[in-house]
Amino acid sequence: MGKSQAEDYLAKAEKKASSSVGWFGSSNSKWEEAGDLFAQAANAFKVEKKWRESGQAFEREASCRQQANEMNDAMNAFHNAAKSYKKSDPEAAVTALHQCIKLLVNSGHFRQAADREKEIAGIYAQDGLDVAKARDSFVRAGDWYKQEDANATANQCYQQAAELSADLQDYQRSMELYQTVADWSLTSALTKYSVKEYWLRAALCSMAMGDLVTTQRLLETFAQKDVTFPSTREAKFAHELMDACEQADVERYTAAVYQYDQVTKLDNWKTGVLLRIKKALEEDEGGLT
Known part of the structure; x- marks a missing residue:
């Protein structure tokens, strides 16, 4: 049985990534071409619903983008890897998102870093995978959103963290977080009505x-x-x-x-x-x- 299209792209990508640069070539162009091929392989694996292979190919793409100093493309590749991994391997998705967050923070993109951290919280919270880690990620995301003046979104994260803290029977932390949520809600006529609940x-x-x-x-x-x-x-x-x-x-x-x-x-x-x-x-x- 012959290779699938995804496997064909992957083989070409591996060959390009391991190739030497000729006299008239450039290291950057080599890594750019390899990155493009890994991306094609990753998307082809998605079509075949081979989620782990897709995630791994996207991570290889991210590595190539970093070699070519294309950090925005590397961030996107790690995020795409996480999306594929979510289908079959939540822990691998979290690892890819952490790599994405590291690049975002280094670039000063804290709002996007908060979005990715919130995704991590959602992965851990789903089906009770790790409630404590979910709570901590919601708090981190909330802190970053607050830093970027996205206060309403920050408050939503703190609220979810408060609920999870109570699930963990950490009532002290839950109580503190609900007070934080309420204090911010008091500042707006649109949210003031919900203060009594918190x-x-x-x-x-x-x-x-x-x-x-x-x-x-x-x-x-x-x-x-x-x-x-x-x-x-x-x-x-x-x-x-x-x-x-x-x-x-x-x-x-x-x-x-x-x-x-x-x-x-x-x-x-x-x-x-x-x-x-x-x-x-x-x-x-x-x-x-």
Whole structure:
């Protein structure tokens, strides 16, 4: 059986990359031509749905582009490699994206670096591949977006990092991130309406830590930042839960959750944290302190 078109391009690319430069040739043109052939091979492998081979060919292209000092093309090649690897080898996709990020940072393209870091977070978060690494990548992406004044996108990353922190039962970090998200949301009329949700989540995190002193302090701080907050359903719910925890009253706690859910359906995140608080409350007859 003969070679496929992809394998034919790959063989030509390997031959060109390993060839010597003649008297009238240039090293740059050799690497440019080899890079073009590796790119053709990579795309042909994509047509054949050979994702690993495609990713490897794109990475070889990237190496050739670097040899030819074509850094923008090298960045694109690493990104294309990651896209192919995503289909079959998430870790290899992450490695290719890290190579892309390194070149972007060296070139001062921090907004694009943030985009690639966010992709890494998405890969790790998908199917729970590595929740801790996903959280850390979302935070890094958020920091870069913030540096580039892309504040709304930064906030989305911090919000996703906060959710994942709670999944990791790192409620301290989750609480801090939700406060960061809320503080920025307060600065815009378009996002101010969502602040009460983030503050409720921060308060729930402090309760999940068993730290009702911090819960009280948070609610007082939030009331100072927005005088309308104490009258919201979210604030009243948080206060009722806190009081129930202080009194170690499981029935009161359960009733508060039920009543809130009747009007505002609880999402999966809140349900998980509320169940954790309830479990601790049931185990601690003296209540949380």
